[in-house]
Amino acid sequence: MDRRLTPANGRVAHSALRGSVAAEHYTDGIWRRVVTPLAEVLLSPDGDRDRQLLMGARVLVLEDAAGHAFAQCERDGHCGYIPAASLGEDAEATHWVSAPAAHLYPAQNIKKRQLATLSLGARLTIVADHGRFLETDTGAFIIARHTRSLNDPASDPVTVAEAFLGTPYLWGGNSRDGIDCAGLTQAAHLACGIPCRSDSDLQEESFGRPIGADDPLRRGDLIFWKGHVAMMVDGETMIHANGHYMAVTYERYDAAITRILVQGGGPVTARKRL
Secondary structure, rough: OOOOOOOOOOEEHHHHHHOOOOOOOOOOEEEEEOOEEEEEEEEEOOEEEEEEEOOOEEEEEEEEEOOOEEEEOOOOOOOOOOOOEHHEEEOOOOOOEOEEEEEEOOOOOOOOOOOEEEEEEEEEEEEEEEOEEEEEEEOOOOEEEHEOOOOOOOOOOOHHHHOOOOOOOOOOOOOOOOEHHHHHHHHHHHOHHHHHOHHHHHHHHHEEEEEOOOOOOOOOEEEOOEEEEEOOOOOOOOEEEEEEOOEEEEEEEEHHHHHHHOOOOOOEEEEEEE
8 A cells, every 4th residue: 555645654553444454553533733834744753855734734643753743634645744843723724825925914914023924725714804804713814815715716727836936846845935746736736626646646646537649738737757747838838846947937848858858757657637
């Protein structure tokens, strides 16, 4: 079983895996949410970044140990270790950050020093509408026009992806501070209410239907290489977070195919359409 999607680490496993996965302890887990602007999802408590979570993301915690929680992310089923300090009590989100980035303030005053900077896709629980500002359940304030109700998703993944243009490339990144190819694809689709896995190989396996090699490409189509994914802006241009330019950029589809092949990234492995 794929360790990324299997809520088990040898010591503990989800109750649903009893009889199929060996563990010292089985549990139903406890739901918590991310309360910091960004939370690292690590391969191990002292390991490298695997992915990132934004404020408001829900996780099912199976184990607390050594200052980290072993948990499964609600958004995509991804499992890993999250610093315990990034997690707090569960709460139902009502809004999401729809601007590329937004600030939380301690009062209804943009001249106050911000409490935090949030990335597109972060989730908040709003308890009061003050017109220009919305108040969160933690007593912080955010500009209302930087948010949308969870019942009001974006309509075009490509437009969402374009909000990340210029964002620096970051392996395992999921935010406006830094993002990778799979993170960009996931952020774009989740903002539109479309389920999306965490890594490009998982996205290739689960996304849409194949496009024939001779079929014209169109906006929103996904192009996959081994370890990489891009999204078509139109029939000739794609947008992707890439290590070549170390940023989210536009690139001509035909030029990217040649460049990636020459650099040893191999040929296109799939073309998918929702």
